[in-house]
Amino acid sequence: MNSEFTIAVHSLVLLAYRSDRSATSEYIADNVGTHPARVRKVLSFLRKAGYVVTKEGSGGGYTLACDPDEVSLAEIYCITSIGSIKPSWCSGDEEEDCMIACNMADVMDGIFSEAEERMMTYLEQLKISDVLERVRVQASKK
């Protein structure tokens, strides 16, 4: 799976944790453990989908624009990583004179799509606030 999903979830959880304060891409990048430009790219998708509000210029940054109780990981997955279950490599070849070789790519494609849907029904149940709660539980274990 694409790690932009991880970056998006981490960023949203961080913003939810900081309640309504804004955060710069540098601050988020440091917390996530990546480069600010990468955070800006991922959060730019979230902004276009309305999950965060961004403010350019001095004193700018990112703030949460959604209710963490309402937003599921499935929505975030759709924005950042849909289709990433399926490997880019495909078996078979349409030109071969064999029923298996000709059709395996299509069949596997369907299987990967259905598998992804199953995974997404799970992610639908998980909200950003649940992830934050899991972080709290994990922290209390240490």
Place this chain on the structure above:
Amino acid sequence: MNSEFTIAVHSLVLLAYRSDRSATSEYIADNVGTHPARVRKVLSFLRKAGYVVTKEGSGGGYTLACDPDEVSLAEIYCITSIGSIKPSWCSGDEEEDCMIACNMADVMDGIFSEAEERMMTYLEQLKISDVLERVRVQASKK
């Protein structure tokens, strides 16, 4: 996802389609669209797990050693690609002085594991014979 899963499923479906005839790695590789050495590597895993029987030497090759009605894609996924849902890249850093940064990697790890389990309950229902049937249906559409 790792494409060894695709190669394994394709090979098993091909062997099931050819009933009890054996096939060489070169024949399978040509059908799958990869290198014989890669087929040998993947089928070597399947042999160790008892799904195929191999015969070395002249006239050798691979034959199915399982009932296609009984073997699910979940079993094959376990052998070839377990854990491949989770991206190798992890966010956060245990050393940071922030609850989110410290625990996000563990939390995401758990989420990816659960997501993978959901996907696997779907793959459990799909047998090798179902995949062969899907190939037949797909072929009849053309």
Place this chain on the structure above:
DNA sequence: GTATACTGTAATTATATTTATAACAGATAC
């Protein structure tokens, strides 16, 4: 209006992963 501090985005470089290929030992059939 100019300096400063941000985001947005594209281009480039570096790194990691994946796939293909080569090579050869070991096994079996003839």
Place this chain on the structure above:
DNA sequence: GTATCTGTTATAAATATAATTACAGTATAC
């Protein structure tokens, strides 16, 4: 013994991913 196969490792090539650089655009403070 020779030809044909698998098993396995090592290496090279291709691809995908992540980091970095660069700079235009925008808002703020002075």
